[in-house]
Every structure is written in structure tokens, then in C-alpha cells.
Amino acid sequence: MNLKKFEKRIKKAVSLRERGKLSLSRDLFESILKDLGKLQTKKPSDELKQLYSSLMGEYIIQYRHEAKNLYYRALDLGKEMLVYDIKNNIKNPLSIRAVSNTLMNLGNYEE
Numbered sequence: 567m568n569l570k571k572f573e574k575r576i577k578k579a580v581s582l583r584e585r586g587k588l589s590l591s592r593d594l595f596e597s598i599l600k601d602l603g604k605l606q607t608k609k610p611s612d613e614l615k616q617l618y619s620s621l622m623g624e625y626i627i628q629y630r631h632e633a634k635n636l637y638y639r640a641l642d643l644g645k646e647m648l649v650y651d652i653k654n655n656i657k658n659p660l661s662i663r664a665v666s667n668t669l670m671n672l673g674n675y676e677e
Contacts, residue, residue: 569617572602576617580624588632595625634672641668 575598583591602618610618644664651661669677 569613572617576621583628595628637668637672644668
């Protein structure tokens, strides 16, 4: 079992993620998880446990990055909805809530 190869793959996945290539990094993380899962035994080595723990920590960061991107997309859609609402004098409270609630999710209270 060559854990160094796994470490290199994890570093590559992290690099892709940090450069904003989230779909590529997700695919690589999931591939690594699958391959590492094949190595799991009833009594995995301490090194394997450590590697798995590091991998999962990085994979969780992947989810957080993806979620943040989804919030920004939701904010863009909410702003479009609000402009449409104002332009057409609809006065639907969901229009402003779409923007305000998403800003709260992002922690952008000042905006």
C-alpha cells in the first residue's frame, strides 16, 4: 500500500479546489475516497487512519466552497427577482426576502 500516491492525489485535489475548479476537485476527492475505502480493513494502520482523516477534512472544505458558490448564485437570482418585482410593481415580499435572507446566510449584514 503506497500512501504517498494518495497524499499526492489529495494535494492535487486541494490545488484544484483552491483554484476554483470545484467540479474537477470533487471528482478527484470522490475517486480518492473510493480507492482509499478499498484499503480499509478491520484494523487499519495508524497511517491509513491519519490519511483518511486528512482526506475527509479536505473533502468537507470542498462542500463548504460549493455551498458558498451556491449562496452567491442564489443572491444573483434574488437580485434579478427583486429588479423584476420593482419594475413590474408586484410588491411580493419574497422578492426582498430572497435577497435579504441570502445576504444573512453569507454574513453580509452591511450590504
